[in-house]
Amino acid sequence: MNKLFKTGLVALFSCLVWTGMAQQQVDTKLPREVPSPAKIAKKMTDEMSKELQLNEKQYAKIYKLNLKEQKDRFKAQQSSSASSNERPPMGDRPSFDGSDDERPPMPSGERPEMGMRQGGGSEMTEDAAETLHKAEVKKEKKIKKILTAEQYAKWSKMQEKMKEGMKPEMHRMHKGEGPGQDS
Secondary structure: OHHHHHHHHHHHHHHHHHHHHHHHHHHHOOOOOOOOHHHHHHHHHHHHHHHHOOOHHHHHHHHHHHHHHHHHHHHHHHHHHHHHOOOOOOOOOOOOOOOOOOOOOOOOOOOOOOOOOOOOOOOOOHHHHHHHHHHHHHHHHHHHHHOOHHHHHHHHHHHHHHHHHHHHHHHHHHOOOOOOOOO
């Protein structure tokens, strides 16, 4: 009886320790903070200041420009995610309870990735691409007015390197792979 009691106590103690550790792991996982446009703009401006040695006046102008751009992106992202979350109308959808029709077959080939729309959900409409390009050209003109010739040349090289680094990522996204995956 004494051995059975000790075994029970050890088992109970082990369960308590295990649930305590599990609870601790749950508590340490905090939700990821979504950075505000102001935080993103400040980080971008700080990086530019570090690389280009901006003076205070340049810093203020670049920050204002970055902040406006980030606010516009944030608004566009909000409106785009709001419209993509709308559910399609119920209409004359077939029932899949097995009474009338069977579930329609999946298209041949691989299953679509979770979170990815079929047909390349990362594709951009022509209007959105044109709007983005116009905003980029406009920003570049403003930056050219703010920076010195040397700073602008250095900034242009930085932009080219960044675009070159983005090409493989964009190529993967167009092929239907997720970001950060190697083919």
